[in-house]
Amino acid sequence: MPTQEHMTGRRDFQAKDVLSFGPFSLSLAERLLKKVDDPVPLGGRALDTLIALTERAGEVVSYKELLTIAWPNVTVDEANLRVQIATLRKALGGEEGARYISNVAGRGYCFVAPVTRSIGPSITVEGHADGGRPRKLPPRLARIVGRDEAVRAVSEQLIMGRFVSIVGPGGIGKTTVAVSVAHALLNGFSGAVFFVDLSALTNPQLVATSVASALGFMVQAHDPFGSLVAFLGDKKVLLILDNCEHVIDSAAALAERVVSEAPHAHILATSREALRVEGERVHLLYSLDCPPGHADLTAAEVLRYPAAQLFMERAAAGGYSATLSDVEAPIVATICRRLDRIALAIELAASRAGSLGIRGIAELLDNRFSLLWHGRRTALPRHQTLNAMLDWSYNLLPEHERAVLSRLSVFVGDFTLEAACSVASETETDEVRSTQSLGSLLAKSLISTAPVHGPTYYRLLDTTRAYAGAKLAERDEANRVARRHASFFSKFLQHDEIVQSRFGEQDLSGYASHIGNVRAALEWAFSADGDVAVGVELATWAAPLFIGLSLLEECDRWCERALACLDDAARGTRQEMILQEALALSSMYISGNADQVRAAIERGLALEEAFGDRRHQLQLLYGLYRLLMRLGDFRAALAAAQQSATLVEGPQDPAGLAVADFMLGTCYHFMGDQAEAQFYGERGMARAAAPGMVIPNFFGFDHRIYAPISLARTLWLRGFSDQARSIARNAVDGAVSRDNPLSICVALTYGSPVFFWSGDFRIAGDYVERLIEYARRHSIEPYRAAGLGLKGALAIARDEVEPGVDLLRSALDTLSAKKLNILLTLFAGALAEGLRMTGQVEEALLTVNGAIARATDCGSTYDMSELLRIKAQILAAMPRHGRASAMGCLTEAIEVARVQSALALELRAAMALARLLSEGGQRDQARHNLALVYGRFTEGFQTEDLKQARALLEDLQS
DSSP states (O other): OOOOOTTTTTOOOOTEEEEEEEEEEETTTTTTEEEEEEEEEHHHHHHHHHHHHHHTTTTTHHHHHHHHSTTTTOOOOOOHHHHHHHHHHTTGGGGGGGGGGGTTTTTTEESSOOOOEEOOOOOOTOOOSSSSSOOOOOHHHHHHSSSSSHHHHHHHHHHHHHHEEEEOTSSSHHHHHHHHHHTTTTGTTTEEEEEEEOTTSOGGGGHHHHHHHHOOOOOTOHHHHHHHHHHTTTTOEEEEOOOOOOGHHHHHHHHHHHHOTTTEEEEEESSSSEEEETTTTHHHHHHOOOSSSSSOHHHHHHTSHHHHHHHHHOOOHHTTSSSSOOOTTTHHHHHHHHTTHHHHHHHHHHHTTTHHHHHHHHHHTTSSGGOOOOOTTTTTTTGHHHHHHHHHHTTTTTTHHHHHHHHTTOOOSEHHHHHHHHOOOSSSSHHHHHHHHHHHHHTTTTTEEEOOSSSSSSOOOOHHHHHHHHHHTTTTTTTHHHHHHHHHHHHHHTTTGGGGGGTTTSOGGGGGEEEEEHHHHHHTTTSTTSHHHHHHHHHHHHHHHHTTTHHHHHHOOOOOOOHHOGGGTTTTHHHHHHHHHHHHHHHHTTTOHHHHHHHHHHHHHHHHHHHTTHHHHHHHHHHHHHHHHHTTHHHHHHHHHHHHHHHOSSSHOOOOOOHHHHHHHHHHHHHOOOOHHHHHHHHHHHHHSSSSSSOGGGGOOOHHHHHHHHHHHHHHHOOOOHHHHHHHHHHHHHHHTTTTTTHHHHHHHHHHHHHHTTTOHHHHHHHHHHHHHHHHHHTTHHHHHHHHHHHHHHHHHHTTHHHHHHHHHHHHHHHHHHGGGGGHHHHHHHHHHHHHHTTTTHOOOOOHHHHHHHHTTTTTTTTTTHHHHHHHHHHHHHHHTTHHHHHHHHHHHHHHHHTTHHHHHHHHHHHHHHHHHHHHOOOOHHHHHHHHTTTTSSSSSTSSHHHHHHHHHHHOOO
């Protein structure tokens, strides 16, 4: 028996810990070695040595460690250790004992037989078992989440095909599914189901002996596979080979031979890569289903997804007692997505919910130390933290694959094979080897293919990427790899003709998968550790991509940064020209800094003229025109439009002629000349409809959408409301179908008034809500303000006056700050109307007079007649002005509408005048005047204004 000295420092074992190897079992707590059911007598020091070796089976334990364990606090010679090893070998079978314990010259000893740790039967004081055979299978979980279909499918494949491999990345739940399948099939195999955990093996040659140990027999050393197959014979058994990836060649050879020579033996393997042998059926195990990222789901809806169910179950087990709320449900969905929907990662994160809360877990996800979160103590060591799980996979890789995996961590999201090889290879000749490594990493589930249309894209799971990023830092390669990454994307974008067609002329939605990498590369290039020259190059070639994807804030930021860093040699080059043009475009929509935008456009125009690029001169002139229109400087905008028309004169540029017509038509519309606006709008549409015509999309404006909307507004003012609504609806639907956020915002901002003016508040309200949401989602603040202003105008029209006034005030403040002046008169008029309705007539008069003054400064506007009508109603409500002043104002409104060819606004003013005349007893005059205007309409008789006019005429007739 061991002395108290021998027990000093010895670990405390669980009461049922049992290590099994061959016919032997070693109870750690009882310090008892048994061969089958017979105790094997051993001295205390020999037992200490045996426990140390079996606990670290497959590893070399040094002489020094073993001496310290067996003779703590005592200095002895190595000869004493050799005596204990000889004693052990004799106890384990004499000469056969050498098969268990091997001497590694100069280093120490290694226990070379496979060892299985299990929970043995309870032991009484006398040392007798209280009954029952050791379990062959790990216990089945009380409930597995989201894997019922996988268990069913694997079971069916196994019965039909005899050999199935469950393949997937670490932590995804392969072992859980395999154990569940084993329990489900236990009766079908009459209990002959054997679980073999290969994870502890460091020597692939021990695979056969591990299986033999699980089956309870000794294999022949000279032919382990043959003796295993002979033992199986015609027996109906199911072997579970768990964690084959690190001994995959031996596991594959064993599986192939068993399946081909043992006709009733079935094999279920789990591995991070397929075994790729005859007869194998691969079942790819995918991540758990997870709530989508774009939907605002309730708690009940989120909990329909297995990933969220697993999270909440493990959170509850970890002490989180609250019920999932609708507020925190999207956070849980985000956590599950961030963890790549991997079961182990979700379990580890959820286990901290009791102490951190759901929001606390979400905040810590960006912290690399989340890789160290601990899971269940009973889990395998490699599954107790994400870091341990990934260490297991990483340490199995050859050096070149480790290097490639580490370097791939620089990618954000998806990447192509070309990008991966460029970044992962030190030299051009190294690219072939990197390609091979990429294929190997894909096979081992360390990278995955991404569901992107077109060429194959790859990605690292976020957890793997975080781990590989730490390894890259350890290799001291981070900056060198980041430079290759940034240079690759700079060259890729520079030489891509579609991207460099410049600013909206091509659909760039197919390039969205690259944007994360471009962002990361720019952040590195302009950082303290980066390279500004690389950053300037990348910002230049990425500018059209940012514009094409409506990422205007980012475009503005990086163009400003790059222009500030341009050296003298780059001034006056195409590089500066592109940056200036992109800065002008993006700043126009987000900064409100009109001076900066104008300076950028004028600088770009000067450069374009120097290079003689007529197309891009037209593009910049369009940008200048749009800026001036936004500022409400219609006279200067008209000059820019006329200059554009001169620039493209002649048949050689039909697309340019169509764009010039669109510019002139829109300008005349806002200036209040609707006849000219209709002429140019319809001519431009006819030109654009010519066969094979491709209209360039300048400055984010898709003329196929905006030109029809401008024409629709013109047609409504001209009295053709049915045509106007049809054209506007088609244009808005076209914008939504193209899914360009800026085009959608423009279409909804300028298209919804057509329905508002027609009295169709339902459609107008729907468009306005969509506008607010699109602008919010894509951070286009001026158009969000426009949406709020339109919502306020609608509220006032529906007699919801007070909220409408508040919305309009807020919108006007934002639009003034952002210099989107083109909408100010429209919203000021609506605000004045609302103020009048609440009795604030003095403020209402000041507001409408300010709008009229602004319209006059612009050389009149399309809504001047409407502003005068609103002013007349305010004057009529003020005793000191009264009816006479109001009538004079309405007479002026009618005249302005006639000059502008705006029949619809003439009707509104005529109705207001008819009411005043009727109130003064001049009913015949009122009816005569109104009938003349009403009679000029040829359509739109179901719109609100025409229905009111008809009712008023009938009332005046009686």
